[in-house]
Amino acid sequence: MVDLLAGRPVLLLFAVLAVGTAVGAVRLRRVSLGPAAVLFTALAFSAADERLALPEVLGTFGLAVFAYAVGVTAGPSFFASLRTGLRPVSMVVAVLVGLGLVAWGIGRLLGLTPGHVAGLYAGALNNTPALAAAILRLDGSPDPTVAYSMSYVGGVVLLLAAATWALRSGDRHPTADDRSRPSPVRNATILVERDNALAVSELSWTPHGRVLFSRYQGEDGTTRIVQGDTVLRPGDQVLAIGPERALQHLTKQLGRRSGESMEAERTDLDYRRIVLSQRHFYGRTVADLDLFARFGARATRVRRADQDLLATDDFVLQAGDRVRVAAPREQMGLVAAYLGDSEHGTSDINPLGLALGLTAGLALGSVPMPVPGLGTLELGQAAGPLVVGLVLGRTGRTGRVVWTLPHQAAETLTQIGLLVFLAYAGGRAGSAFVEALGDPLGLQLVVAGLVVSGLHAAALLLLGRAWLRQAGPRLAGVVAGSQTQPAILAQAQERTGHDPRVALGYAMVYPVAMVVKILVAQVLTLV
Template structure:
């Protein structure tokens, strides 16, 4: 049996995925490991037999796939939120530098070698690329691996528990980001009672965001699509879509709320959700679809995953978006054909864009950066694909080359990459943990790692509170600063995949990765 599993790495991989997933479903007081169960299953297997480990190439593939798809999903929102995210980025960078100094002080106080200190820093901050950089710097010395393996498990557990605490505490507290969050999209029918001289093109922008005018009915009962030149008169009824505050603003300006339901009158004008599946339209904005010019139709909402977005002119559409369209009844079929409206078509994961983006990311990861006094630095299989994913995810397409992925496909690839990496990462440390934990050095490393990770978690949690960040974003920042996909997976699952988790993660992950790689190399050089 020992040799059988060692000689069947694919079988071993799927055994780990199955057992780890079952382990992750175990919940105690609402807290479970989630996908991190795969990591601990791999640790247990490799502790039983050191050859029961997933090949390194599988782990690298998983890490690169995970990082790239995270970038693709977060890219459109990452750059728009970068200015507001400068303070969290600074918090993470300063914290990680300070942790390097703390690790050095603890390590020297306990008599650790430079290689062991570098491994302790990499393990307590769960950063495999940092470990690799330290090993290369020390010409293959095993010292960093020992420090890493003894502190890695504690690094995962402490940050998982911190994320769980932050999320649970956040549920019972007011959301400090409520005013800054993207507001929920609502609909309302208004009866015009005030004299008005402005047309709809002048009314749709409010101090609280845009409002879309769908259709309106005149006092004589005629129904019309609302165009930009339409001037609303007393007695008209108009159907609006926007945020609550924006709708309240227009209601006060134009008249009063009406109980009429214009959407029930579907003889002349109809509405439906249409799946965007035509590849030629992926990455375009709502305005670039020219629905009004082509069909006298108007998009009012876009459903992406479990979220609704207001269909403003500048909103970039993605594969699989469900676009809520209002159009003349005889044009609705033409609109559906134009947008695609095919479930089958959106199952395509865009292999050309995926492969090209992954290749560019991996190439970037191999580019050497020479740092005076430190030698050569590489971004590696995580930071390289992540940075490329963020950039191309923001662009959407380059000429005829499409970068975006269907939302469901991107989430599937992200989860697959995460599980592959966790199955590999656990298999690298199990036997070393068992060997080292029985020695005095092992106990010191475990305790030192717990102190460093606890300091990391405490500083970030307190800093996030000072910055008035909501619990989901804080959990994402914790996961990103720890460069730990297992914490990200838990945070996503426990918050119902709140988008702020992924945005927080992607915001700080690149700088965290670079700082850790550099810090590990510096620690190997210090006396």
């Protein structure tokens, strides 16, 4: 069997993935190794026989695809966080750079190699791309993988505990701030009692967020699609969509909640979710659809990644978005055909944009950058695609070239890329890992990893409460994002019933944390 696997790398790859994912699915007290189990499985295979290691090209492929897909997905939120979340982002950057100094100091104290120090940093902070950057900088040395393997589990456990502590203190903490909690999108049928003489385009902006108007019913009993210049009169009923507090503000401004539900009346006007699968709309805005002029229809919401978002005119659409449209019944079929309405669009990986983006990312990653006192650094095969992915994900499209990926396709590419790289990385260090287990070095790396992870948890919790004054759910998301650990995010979401503040905190700091860790890991290989 060993001879068979050693001579067939693709067979070996899928054998490692099969065993690793099965082990990673085992949960003990709601905690599982997840994708990291593939790394440990690959370590076990290569420890049994050093021939059971995958070719480097597979590892490079997996890493580049993983990093680029993460970048494209996080691009819009990354640049938005630089504008609106500067304090949390700067806190995470400062903490991660400081932990790099701590890891370097521990390395000097214990006499560790630069590879061990970089791997210790990557493992204690659960960041596989940082491990990859260190391996590439050291020409495939097993030292980073050994240190990563020894420190990884402690990082998961301690940061899971930190996120749990943040959630337990929750909104009862005196510094908790609930203002950051985004409200779900709701409907409200409003009976107009006041004559404001304002067009709905002027009513759309409230102190608590945007509101969209779908349809209204005049005194003659006819239901019509709302236009921007529609003026609501006393006696009219209007269907408004937006955050609950914004709807409450609008209701007070116009009149009161109606006892009727306009959404339930589908005789003349209907509504439907339609999958956006027409390629020429990818990267365009809702206004570019021109639905009202063509069909007398209006888009009210866009569902993306299990979240409903308001379909404002400037909302940029992506492949696979599910657009909720209100339209005359006889026009609904035409609207569906116009937008595509094909489930194939939710899984289209957009081969041209993907190939061009990865080409640009790998090319950028190979450009040497002189750093005074340290020589030259490269972004590498992880950070290069990540940076390009962030930029292109924010850009959306350039002419006819679409850069974005449907959420489902991006998630699939992210998982496949990560698993392939972990299978490669573990296979390069099996024998060195076994030697470290029976050597004082192994215990030193475990303890050092716990120190780095513990300091990370303590710094985030203390600064998050005392300086940022974050509510528990959002702080738990920041902890998960700073650790770049999906298991922590999953636990926090499960415990809070998918409180949107958790995902907001995670998305705000995750991309920055990813880039900083990759760069710090490379610097640690030089000192």
